[in-house]
Amino acid sequence: MEIGSSSMVVDEMARGREMARQLQADIDSGFSVDTCRALVKEILSAFDKTISMVTSGAMTIGNGGQQAADGTELPPWSVAKSLRAENSSGKKRKMLPKWTSQVRLGSGPGVEVGDGYSWRKYGQKEILGAKHPRGYYRCSHRNTQGCLAMKQVQRSEENPLVFDVTYRGTHTCERRPSAKASASRDSLLLQQQQGQQQQQQNQDLLLSFQTGLKVKTEGLDFKSPEPSSSSLSFSFPSTPVESLKPETLTFSPSSTLDNCHLVGCGGVAFSNEFISPATSESNYFSMSPCHQMSSYGGQALQAAESEFAEIISAAATCTSATNSPMLDMDFLLDAADLDQANFPFDACSFLS
């Protein structure tokens, strides 16, 4: 399969899944029927496109694997390294699967969510016509393990409480059991990135800290023991938040936003890893997972979402079952990784 078409299929499936996720969020927050109708239309369109792509034979099998001069296959990172050189020789840039996740911050704070992945910022750029700069991150294990996962984080135009996180590629690295270090670094990073424009929001966040909050994860397709859809509630200390250092307060208002981006939004995120040593020892807050399914219509949407996940999984299985000598390793890898990475549309929603 051509790299382009495989990523198109995945993109389309991703789009549909994201729409479904958004629809669910909209339903939950009581959006108008028209809004929901439009989203359903988008979802159907995504399904249609995907089906047509597959049935039209767009997914031809081709070898995306790169070979060294001696004929042995090169590791992915070495392939990535040579991309620029390839570009100059006229070859197309490899399009990694890409999907966008919106991280919404309600009037309440978010939480520092770790999915075990650590990210390293490699750039920031002002985007034309956008109020806020876009941050560029890649997996910290890019050099050591050749993990090509990347993401871009940008504050939404219309709603400063919403961040658009665009993931590119998926993790091929081993998930680190401890994300404490990176999480705390991420906190600082966010503080720097967001700077002073957070003042007013921080006020709200600080306020919410003392009244408690609810964190909701959406559309999770975990193959882990975690439920596919879950929400967790947190109780907070009555300790004045101002008296706590951001580094030691995992729920630091300035750290919350970006950690959702930086560390990701995995459902397994709420493990003990996301409490910094200081807070876990001082027992500042407790967590109690309470599995909640949304009412009205939510089940159908979840079914639609899991449908997409199954398609992706099936596509991988199907391709690997094909005994073609021209297997596209890129697609295999991508699809499998999408599955493995739990397709992080599970943007954390922060509800007041």
Add this chain to the structure above:
DNA sequence: CACATTTGACCCAT
């Protein structure tokens, strides 16, 4: 000292 971020310059697709 090792590793992270910042930021201006550069590359490349459009």
Add this chain to the structure above:
DNA sequence: ATGGGTCAAATGTG
């Protein structure tokens, strides 16, 4: 030509 994405030297931090 332009804008988005990436590189890499400088700088910061623990």
